Amino acid sequence: MSTQPGSPHPGGANPDATADIGGWLDTWPAPFPSRDAAVAFFGGGPIGAGWAAGLEEREDGWWPRFDRDVMLRTIAETAERSFLPEWKRVVCPTLVVLAQSSFVPAREADEMLRQGPSAVAMSIPGTGHDLHLQQPGLLHAALADFLHGLT
Structure with a gap:
């Protein structure tokens, strides 16, 4: 099962969030060979199915629907300060x-x-x-x- 990292939170800056989440994303074996493999990687059950629903099927397998670098830039902005x-x-x-x-x-x-x-x-x-x-x-x-x- 893939373990989710810490994230930005409303009460304060979390300078490690971007690196933590980037490292977690880098553990994903994308492309996943199948949707079932993705569900298993994300822990199975409703959580695994929920995360796998964020993937799209392409010719060579199942990929995230988001751009990793854009995701990390967005996280970096939210992790810089308290809200x-x-x-x-x-x-x-x-x-x-x-x-x-x-x-x-x-x-x-x-x-x-x-x-x-x-x-x-x-x-x-x-x-x-x-x-x-x-x-x-x-x-x-x-x-x-x-x-x-x-x-």
């Missing part, structure tokens, strides 16, 4: 769904919630970064409950 100043200006009700991963360190999540007066947080146990693939029903229910509570 807390923008976060503090969000005034509409906001649901923060936290997975059980280290992508956003707990202290940063706490700080975001402290500085986001309209934010409500919840956690979906037993999930990671790809909680939308792992527990789509629970995520949908959480979002529906939140939105229904606004009316």
Whole structure:
């Protein structure tokens, strides 16, 4: 299984994010010989299938639909600074769904919630970064409950 690296996060710069993600992308055996091989590489199940859905079939195999260098330049820009100043200006009700991963360190999540007066947080146990693939029903229910509570 391919292990996902750390990423930029809202509470602070992450200078290692670009190198970490670039290194992770470089482990991909692209082109993948088949969609099934890609699903297996990404860990199988709904997570593997979700990541494999981002590939496209070409004559010589299955390739990412994105350009690696463009992806890394984009990540570099988001990893350079904190987005807390923008976060503090969000005034509409906001649901923060936290997975059980280290992508956003707990202290940063706490700080975001402290500085986001309209934010409500919840956690979906037993999930990671790809909680939308792992527990789509629970995520949908959480979002529906939140939105229904606004009316």
